[in-house]
Amino acid sequence: xxxxxxxxxxxxxxxxxxxxxxxxxxxxxxxxxxxxxxxxxxxxxxxxxxxxxxxxxxxxxxxxxxxxxxxxxxxxxxxxxxxxxxxxxxxxxxxxxxxxxxxxxxxxxxxxxxxxxxxxxxxxxxxxxxxxxxxxxxxxxxxxxxxxxxxxxxxxxxxxxxxxxxxxxxxxxxxxxxxxxxxxxxxxxxxxxxxxxxxxxxxxxxxxxxxxxxxxxxxxxxxxxxxxxxxxxxxxxxxxxxxxxxxxxxxxxxxxxxxxxxxxxxxxxxxxxxxxxxxxxxxxxxxxxxxxxxxxxxxxxxxxxxxxxxxxxxxxxxxxxxxxxxxxxxxxxxxxxxxxxxxxxxxxxxxxxxxxxxxxxxxxxxxxxxxxxxxxxxxxx
Amino acid sequence: xxxxxxxxxxxxxxxxxxxxxxxxxxxxxxxxxxxxxxxxxxxxxxxxxxxxxxxxxxxxxxxxxxxxxxxxxxxxx
Numbered sequence: 459x460x461x462x463x464x465x466x467x468x469x470x471x472x473x474x475x476x477x478x479x480x481x482x483x484x485x486x487x488x489x490x491x492x493x494x495x496x497x498x499x500x501x502x503x504x505x506x507x508x509x510x511x512x513x514x515x516x517x518x519x520x521x522x523x524x525x526x527x528x529x530x531x532x533x534x535x536x537x538x539x540x541x542x543x544x545x546x547x548x549x550x551x552x553x554x555x556x557x558x559x560x561x562x563x564x565x566x567x568x569x570x571x572x573x574x575x576x577x578x579x580x581x582x583x584x585x586x587x588x589x590x591x592x593x594x595x596x597x598x599x600x601x602x603x604x605x606x607x608x609x610x611x612x613x614x615x616x617x618x619x620x621x622x623x624x625x626x627x628x629x630x631x632x633x634x635x636x637x638x639x640x641x642x643x644x645x646x647x648x649x650x651x652x653x654x655x656x657x658x659x660x661x662x663x664x665x666x667x668x669x670x671x672x673x674x675x676x677x678x679x680x681x682x683x684x685x686x687x688x689x690x691x692x693x694x695x696x697x698x699x700x701x702x703x704x705x706x707x708x709x710x711x712x713x714x715x716x717x718x719x720x721x722x723x724x725x726x727x728x729x730x731x732x733x734x735x736x737x738x739x740x741x742x743x744x745x746x747x748x749x750x751x752x753x754x755x756x757x758x759x760x761x762x763x764x765x766x767x768x769x770x771x772x773x774x775x776x777x778x779x780x781x782x783x784x785x786x787x788x789x790x791x792x793x794x795x796x797x798x799x800x801x802x803x804x805x806x807x808x809x810x811x812x813x814x815x816x817x818x819x820x821x822x823x824x825x826x827x828x829x830x831x832x833x834x835x836x837x838x839x
Numbered sequence: 840x841x842x843x844x845x846x847x848x849x850x851x852x853x854x855x856x857x858x859x860x861x862x863x864x865x866x867x868x869x870x871x872x873x874x875x876x877x878x879x880x881x882x883x884x885x886x887x888x889x890x891x892x893x894x895x896x897x898x899x900x901x902x903x904x905x906x907x908x909x910x911x912x913x914x915x916x
Contacts, residue, residue: 517911599847607855611862618866626876630869634899641906648910715862722857725909727850 465537466665468794470658472544474685477654479551480563481511481689484650486697487560487720487740488642491713491747493822494702497632498639500693500819506636507643508691514647515655515683529568529592530575531583537661538786538794539571539578544657545801546570546779550771552808558696558704558817558828559767562735566775567653568593573776574783596727597768600734601742604723608743611715612750619711631710638717645724646736647686654682695817696828701741703826704760706748715750716743738768757826861902868895 488510489503498506547563547570554561568589575583619627655674662668668675674682702708708716720736720743727734741764748756782801785793815829871892878885908914 514910517913595847599851603851603854606851607858610855611858614859615862615866618863619870626873627869630872631865634865634869637899637903641903641910644907645910711866714865715858718861719854719858721906722861723850723854725906726854726857728909 463665464791465541465794466661466667468798469537469541469544469661472541472548472798473654473657473661474681476544476548476551476567476657477651477682477685478689479548479555480567480650480654481508481686482692482694483551483555483560483563483689483697484646484736485690485693486701487736488639488646488717490698490701490740491708491716491744492635492639493698494708495628495632495635495710495713497635497710497713500695500698500822503639504691504693504819506640508687510640510643511647511651511690512683512687514644514649515651515686516679517644517648529585529588530571531579531585532660534579534583535571535575536578536787537664539574539783540657540661541794542578542782542786542797543567543571543574543779545782545797546573546775546777549778549801549804549808550775552805554767554771555694555696556808556812556830557767558700559764560697560701560737560741561764561767561771562597562737563650564653564735565593565597565768565771569772569775570779572772573778573780576776577780577783578787593772596734597738600723600727601738601745604719604739604742605746605749607723608712608716608719608746609750611719612712612747615711615715616751628710631714634714635710635717638714638721641721642717642724642736642740643690645721645728647683649724649728649736651682651686654685655679658682693819695819695822696812699817699822699825699828700760700764701744703823704757704828705741705744705764706754706756708744708747709751712747712751712754716740716747719743719746760826857902861899864895865899868892868899871895 485504485507489498489507492498493500493503544567547566550561550566550570551563572584572589615631655678658678659668659672659674663670663672720740723739723743724734724736745756745761748754782797785797787793789796811830817828868891871888875885875888875892878888
């Protein structure tokens, strides 16, 4: 019993840690374009987004009954495997954050769990048809749809506004951006905080602390909401820079079009039962908005790096989760402690590396690129 | 798979339609508001422009409210 309790506590802490990385990894989705166009000041933007994420976490009562929507067989997965999967997801989220890459937190979580379940319980613990239908196909379709919507909206906005004094037009669209960005934040809170609540609740159920079929206890809703809110407030400035400045030079009509496209795609697909990656939808919208304005450039090298990150997120998190799972399943408590120690060490290392070229609220709009190892002469920036 | 593709098509059509509609209406609202301001600066009455802007922004507000309705499950469960 003591063993179960120890592991359970470790799983809950790890799940909250994942929720925290989920928060700062995804701040950019809702707020990057608002920050880039000056619709909201950086610190105000992350505060609004954090509050709406917490509100969203409390609003939604529809908790996912399965950890990953049937992709992993919840009956075969153990607490140790959940822990290993979370470690894989957290480390991949941190690594992509260091590189300023907006990869999908949902794919990282699902990938980590798939890897951990595959190694820990064998192939039958993973439903690959579900992976194809729920993950792979939407991952290609969603950014395309969002991009096309944002492209058309941007083009029409520029054609219809057709004014010489762009200053006043810009002011109008900045106002609209605040509304559309807030909707994206709220939708994000109702989706992503739920995933962590689901993981913690199922861990409690499988440890026998809650009866089968229970909803999340209030303290789970509270801690998960606060974890994602705190992460959002700290702001993943490295990713905000890439999305807001790196892909294309966003002006406020484009920002408005992109955020409106993201909000509608997320809401429409959630309503029809598709689980989408908010990150991929928002990135697609921004590229579409970039293509919609005449003479605007999309920096395809940045977009390409991002696309590679999308493709490898699921398998990469799966590899880390699988490796951690092997150690936990065969090593017992000692293995769990070893994985936890290695994970904390790796996370600290990534954080220290990020300090070599920090991106903050004050310099987020100053450059287009996120570097890890800056040249000694910053003047030549 | 057939059902799946039609659902995907539905998401695509609804998303693109709704985005374009909101963007067009909001743009027309901004434009009407600017016309109103120009007219007022030159001393003419512009009640029509102001009313047009108000209608456009109200329509966008309604779209936001519908979005909130979709996000918050308490409203439709």
